[in-house]
Amino acid sequence: MDIIEIEGGRELNGTVEISGMKNAALPIIFACILIKDRCVIENLPSAIDVANSLEILSKMGAHVRMINRNTVEIDCTNLEGGSSPYELVSKLRASSYLYGAELGRFKRAYAGLPGGCDFGGTRPIDQHIKGFEALGAKVSTENGYLEAEAPNGLRGTQVFFDFITVGATINIILASVFAKGVTVIDNAAREPHVVDLANFLNTCGANITGAGTDTIKIKGVTSLHGCNYAIIPDMIEAGTYMSAVAATGGRVCISNTIPKHLESISAKLEEIGCEIEEFDDSLIVSRTGPLRKANIKTLPYPGFPTDMHPQTAVVLCMAEGVSFITEGVFETRFRYVDELRKLGAKIEVHGKTAVIEGGHPLTAATMKAVDLRAGAAMVIAGLAVPGQSVITDIHLIERGFEDIVGKLQKLGAVIRRSYRPDEDFIQGKAN
Ligand code: UD1
Secondary structure (H helix, E strand, O other), X not given: OEEEEEEEOOOEEEEEEOXXXXXXXXXXXXXXXXXXXXXXXXXXXXXXXHHHXXXXXXXXXXXXXXXXXXXXXXXXXXXXXXXXXXXXXXXXXXXXXXXXXXXXXXOEEEEEOOOXXXXXXXXXXXXXXXXXXXXXXXXXXXXXXXXXXXXXXXXXXXXXXXXXXXXXXXXXXXXXXXXXXXXXXXXXXXOHHXXXXXXXXXXXXXXXXXXXXXXXXXXXXXXXXXXXXXXXXXXXXXXXXXXXXXXXXXXXXXXXXXXXHHHHHHHHHHHHOOEEEEOOOEEEEEEOOOOXXXXXXXXXOOOEOHHXXXXXXXXXXXXXXXXXXXXXXXXOOOOHHHHHHOOOOEEEEEOOEEEEEEOOOOOOOEEEOOOHHHHHHHXXXXXXXXXXEEEEXXXXXXXXXXXXXXXXXXXXXXXXXXXXXXXXXXXXXXX
């Protein structure tokens, strides 16, 4: 099993360059299904979810060629609808974008139900289905597959989501790019990656306005053309390194980032005791004094991101006093708590709120990356706590973070990726 070993208790200093945003790259990759032409996507993060998404397109007959580590050429002219490989689809949350993109291009979608991070609760797709049905599709789910059909094509309409959902907003944009007339999405997600997808599609000839507000209008067009496009920087990766500095102390320049996207994270870290200086496309985060307790509720953008919940919990374990983090996006997202308890952290979960009694000395331990962002939180904990910590199940971290070990080494962390035979292997049970 691949593991990360960390000798913690050292400050971080230097500059870290932020990669392209995973959650923007994935919808843009699947949006290429709509385009019978060559697209070149730059600033792609080198992460497992990205590689799996590209493999899905390739297995469906698309031409996919890596030009370099972070640039890919995609041409979906010969892609066959309904042919996605179930095993890969079921590993990824973003594979649900196959439905919108296939429906948009072929008037029929057929693909396995999506996987993705397990936060301990359900991740339904009822709002996606409601949107497809409003556009005129007939949708059914059976035997682990979703099938949607609109033999007479989709027609623009008003889609009102019951609550804010990133995935359904993206899927309805994808499905309605070629729909007849105008589609209006109300109560739309305002996340920067929704805007990035709309910008990409508009560069290819789509007519989408209002992305970044809660009302998005899509005027159907008849075709799209290829383009060259660079993905925006990853705000969650940036926020993760900012939290790492908050937890360890030190001074780090976060480069290739958009400070505007980080406003809720910066404001909270300042409240907790960090100093933040913003520049055009970078910021400097430093922490020299003690940390202060805080109350946080995760919310859709521009609120505090749920994908920063576990990392911030680690920071608050270092702050004297009782802090609260309430999960406002997912049903539950507290699987990280048991792992932090292995360090001696005092955290109780009451309903949707983690109550963190911070400021107690913690001791290094072996922790499991239970999901992508929780895994990043374990790395931050390992960096902050003196002694040798080990993180297992690191493939979950590598789903979304490009070269986290290399980037932290450049900041002075004593961290390495290595291999440890697992129990079955040691006992001769491995086959
Ligand atoms: C995306 C991100 C994920 C992030 C989340 C919220 C990707 C690949 N993943 O996930 O990293 O944490 O946005 O910013 O981009 N819901 C329903 N029915 C639906 C759709 C959603 O009940 O049809 C619920 C979800 O279970 C969740 C909430 O709505 O409780 C928000 O989900 P959503 O914004 O759709 O998240 P994802 O797109 O799955």
